[in-house]
Amino acid sequence: MADTEPVTIVVLGVDDAPAGLVLSTEARWNQNEADWRFFLTNGIVFGVRDGTDLVATAALLPYSAGNAWISMVLVTERWRRRGIATRLVDACLDAARQGGLTTWLDATPAGATVYGPLGFTPTLQLRRLRLEHPRQEASETLAIGDLDALNARDRRAMAFERNALLAEFGARAGSRILSHDNAMALVRDGRTARHIGPLFADSAEDALALVDAISRTETGPILIDAIASQEPFIAGLTGAGWNIERPFQRMRFGRATTQGEELPFAVAGPEFG
Template sequence: MAATDAPPILKLGVDDALAGLVLSTEAHWNQTADDWRVFLREGVVFGIRDGARLVATAALLPYSGNNAWISMVLVSGPHRRRGLATRLVDACLETARQNGLTSWLDATPDGAAVYGPLGFTPTLQLRRLKLVKPARAEAPPSSSATLDALRMRDRRATGFDRTALLSAFAQRYGSRIVAANGAIALVRDG
């Protein structure tokens, strides 16, 4: 396929949240429709369609200190290995460059193969855990932990002010902030 035959990169809007959710669900990621709305509202999300179907995405979410996080880099299975992820990450990088932002990202093992050639280097390792089946059902721990305490701890750990993102997550039905033994967490769907 010649470059002129490549499907165009589009800027997505909040109405594309459910189409994005289809991609993250296919990839077995934990995002919710509300997560997609946050990225679409607070950041810049690029996408590629095959006809009417959204088949690839990448998001750039600005943070404090002229930093931005690239995320939601997803390509539907039948459309992988065609350079779509690289094109979308390039669009994020160009947008970051135009706005004077330093780009950061998390990488799955598959994603690292895309990002390494673009100049990204590892800085730390992130481990996400999921409790599939608790040993016994019990009420969530009560806590006087606050969003401000979480925000301050998160900023110390990441170096970024992610107040808008953490606030959006914390304000959802069923979300709670818990603290115990010096640790603090935001527990939420997704």
């Protein structure tokens, strides 16, 4: 198609999950089909098709207390640089305005240069870290965490509820909610790597001890999206062999909402907040 041809934005359904996975796989993202099904079932996912092929997406995932997350902004290679991503984000913002929602997103550095002119305000920063080869050694015993306790700490950190998200994560095959001393985290499958987060702890030492214990029980690559200002935590991870892959910039569009009472050590993922 020529760059000047009109683009029709459509609302996608749960049957589009496999096609969405093709797009995120092309981008080398870690989402799996279960993630796509959650967005398509619980949020609004806008898309652009070329015939029957899905070539671009953007998702709006409402939470509670007037907050929502924008993510899954994807455009296949041959359709990039035509303004499609901006149009899809505008569709998400229009839907959010109709619902009176403040929107958030976690942007890559390239994405942040696009979202800033649209009116997004930078807030905190994240650092994605990867452990490629966990040590297969005996670890301290990990306790099975409680979903209600995880929801409560997540609510204190986010200042709004994400019970449906965390319950769905926790119910997936392979997911675990684990705790050690004063730290707790959710561990789940991704497409290419396991993911730790959200992670809450009373100190960096507690957070690092939990991550170390979890990593000793894993057999493949692990990702964690850490809050950048938790510097002792990140320093401890890199000292233990984790590598920083990329930064993310959290941004907000709309009125400021209530701030959380505690800062997590790691988040659920840039696509979920």
